[in-house]
Amino acid sequence: MSLRTPTLRLLRSPLSNPTQCLRPRPLAFTPLTRRHLSSNKPPSNPLLDPITLHRLEVQRRAYYKRRSYYAAAGVVFGMIAIYLTATSIDLNAYPPNPKPTKLDSPRRSDDPMVVLGRERKVVVQKLGEEPEEIPDVVHTGTSTIPTFPRVLEFFDDKKLGHPEGLGERGEDMLDEYQLIGLGVRTVSFLGIEVYVVGMYIATDDIAKLQQALIKQIATGASSLVKGEKEELKAKLYDAEEGTRIWGEILREGGVRTLVRIVPVKNTDFGHLRDAFVGSLKKRARDFREEYGDEGFGRGVEELKGLLNRGSVPKGKELLLARNREGKLAVWYDDGKIGAQRLGQVDDERISRGLWLNYLAGKTPVSEPARKSIIEGVMEFVERPVGTVATQVQVQTHV
Template sequence: MAAPRRAAMRLLSPRIQYLSRPSTLTTQIRHASSRYSQPTQRTVTTFPGLAGGGESNIHNPLDSRAIRIEHEETKQYHLRRMRFAGMGLLLTMGAMAMVLFSLDLDSIEQAEKKRRGVQLDASNDSNMTFQGKEVQVIGTGDSKRIVATGRGEQIELVETGTSSVPHFPRTIYLPSSSSASSISPSSTDVVGTAQPGWSANPLNVGGQEEYTLVGLGIRTVFWVQVYVVGMYVRSSDITTLQSKLVKQVNPAASALIPSEKDDLREKLLHPEHSREVWGELLQVPGIKTAFRISPTRGTDFGHLRDGFVSGINQRTAEARSLTSSGETEFDSADFGASIQSLKAIFTGGKAQRGSVLILHRDEEGTMDVLYQPLPGEQGKDQEMERLGSVADERVSRLLWFGYLAGKNVSSKATRDGVVDGVMEFVGRPVGSGETMVH
């Protein structure tokens, strides 16, 4: 009996010794006086795996829930890092693209030539010439006039606010007919310079009509200037335009007083009322108008086409939002065919900086697209080309709305310039003479 008992005691002795050791889970308690007098010397010994201990928590390798949570946290962390890195890459690429697009290569080339001592060409003096004619400033202040003189002709100019295309003519001359026969391929028909009866324009004597500038502005994409655009109205239609604008506010007046002009301005800048005002002004048969567009940098007709079509799509979307059924006159198949005709006009070809594109709308709403390249050698004017026409008046109406009416116009500066010009029109009695345009 003694031998088994001794063997059992030997087996139990290590466990008894382990249990007799001081527990590591207990807290060392000091005397009350040292506990409060010297708190910095207090030590607490805890098991390292317990929460709140002085060391990081150790997950149980057999706890599947803890493993899933830790895996998900790690996954989300790396996903956030990837998103931030991707956003940074996209922003960097976008910033580089905008910087490259906004570079004025012509100015850089001119600056490099100047640094090397190379003689600069005449394009560096664009502020002093207009279509090969010398620009002169006459007078100062409110009486200042800017004119371009050359080859027996004098053209009055208006400043645009950009050095790329510094001037627009106050009046231009356009063919009186929308038919293709009105412009001869062999003529010297020139937008903004050729006048009826001018000696250098023998094939179109009396075949052109005068248009007066209403207002202009610069179209920008972000901060990049794209082109200068100005709205013109046939000079003989100014009286009709004045009358319709005045009657929008006061049917019995012949001119608007300041408070009435403010009411009209508010209408012309309102997202919905502006569509009503310009919709009435563009009714057919009606007045003849035109937009003169001059790129501030080299571009192509494809970019111009995309901008025009985008503006039309925005206007059609606005029209649908204003109807209860969502159906408009722009949802028909024939309107889609007219848009395709517009796209077909702008296929291929370059539009140089300072060249001229004319969108001309006649009294029936037919739109002619005319183009004049830059002057050739020795400042000789280039022929005006007819690129094509669109007979559907809805196309030209929506293009006009794109600059003049609706919530988000293509060029806020152009709309503001046109509205300022309109205020000059309605401030004078209906049927009065030439209106000053600012």
């Protein structure tokens, strides 16, 4: 027997590569990747862990706590500042005003539309009747200058040059004027509006006007009845009779009146001057015996000199004041330096001629104004003489 171990024959086929290792090769691991539609990168905000959430909550609470501290500190310092400011003011240096200003007033006394007088609200109570509140303004009929004050306070201060420069007597020097009537001045057949004009009369002189008008119809009477009122109205509308009646009242009545003119569009003193002077010259030609002398001509020149100025913007007030002697004073406010007294004309025929342009004649300057004035005086003559001015009036500045 052979001593060698017999060789085992392998049943499998021999290796193709003699250097190939018989150790099994481990399988390579390929990790799976997620595919995203928007990006191939993995999400950048992983879920927060509880510790991070806790830290964020603590930071949020600390932020709001600091805000509350700052707000409380602001309130405390604000109150301290108010207290220090209030206690550091010397009240003795600011004595109280004996006539406090009404702060809720809808219109100031220095309003450009009421600069030469102070508008008032009037409550009228007749004897035996309930109090009647009269509106403080009257509608003019134009949107540019919608209203006129019903009552004004005015004083022709020659010395200080301003109606509210009242000196030591204060408001006691102011005279109250009531609106008689108003209207719009128009030119050309197109009816172009130029200015709104209103005529005022001193309240204390209403009785004189009543007497002067009533005696034209019924001498010695204290008032007129309906038929007599219609007769007086017809005379006032008549060109010749109206000129005669108003001429006598202006010349002899001793009635203080105002003519208030407010342009509805920009104009200038040249246009107003030419209109005034032209009407006076025409009156001098028509009534030579009364207006044709040299004195009247000098008065016309004085008026031209007063009105030899620049522009008059819309809404600014020109006031013509006629005193008991018939002297004419001209006031104007340009809205910049306050009301100014431009001067005066002593010849009473100048103011009388200007007033008659609005009150009488075939072609008055403003027919609506004449109609309104006549309707206004009709309310005067239907009441007993003196009762209009002595009505109980509760007046409040507005």
